[in-house]
Amino acid sequence: GAVVSQHPSRVICKSGTSVKIECRSLDFQATTMFWYRQFPKQSLMLMATSNEGSKATYEQGVEKDKFLINHASLTLSTLTVTSAHPEDSSFYICSAREGRGFSYNEQFFGPGTRLTVL
C-alpha cells in the first residue's frame, strides 16, 4: 500500500514552453501533497504544500505564478512549470500524506520527474 506515482518520469522541453507534472496517490486519499525540487548533489528543497481543494502554500523564494499547483482531488496534484527556462531543469519530487494537522503521518514519495529544459 501507500504508492505514489508521478508522470512523466522524464521530460525534455524547449525553453519557453510549459510542462505539467502529475502526482497521484494510488491506494490512499492524500489530503496534503508536497512538491520538492532537487538540484544535482543537493538535498530536497520544499517548494510548496497543497491541501485538497485549497490554494497551495509556497515557500519563500518560489514564484507561485511560475510554478502552478493544483490539488483538485484527493488523489491528484499537478505542478505546471510555466515558460520553463534552462535554470528550471531539476528533479521534481512529490510526496503525499493522508492526515491533516500536527499528528504524525508518514509522507510517501513519488519516483520523481527529471525535467530538462533546452
Place this chain on the structure above:
Amino acid sequence: GQNIDQPTEMTATEGAIVQINCTYQTSGFNGLFWYQQHAGEAPTFLSYNVLDGLEEKGRFSSFLSRSKGYSYLLLKELQMKDSASYLCAVIRAGTALIFGKGTTLSVSS
C-alpha cells in the same frame, strides 16, 4: 529559521559500522526522519523518531535527543548496496518536511 546540518561525505568498508550525525535548529519540531536516496531516485523511508532514545530496525538504528537538537543514524554490517545519500529531515509544526543537505556514504570492499 531552519538549519539542519549533516556531514557531506563519509566512507566506510563492507562489514563496518558507520554513524551519520545530524544536528538541527528548527522553528517547531514534530519529529525527525531519516531517508535513504540512491542517485536519480526518490527517497525511501528508513526511520522516524519523535521521542528521545534509540529506535532499532534491523541493521539500521536511529537516535534522537530533542534537548540537544541531535540525531544519528547507525548502520551496521555495511553492504555495498548501502552506498547512497542519507537525508536527515525534520517535520515541523505545519507538517512540512525540511531536509538537510544529505550525507553521501561510499562503502568499499
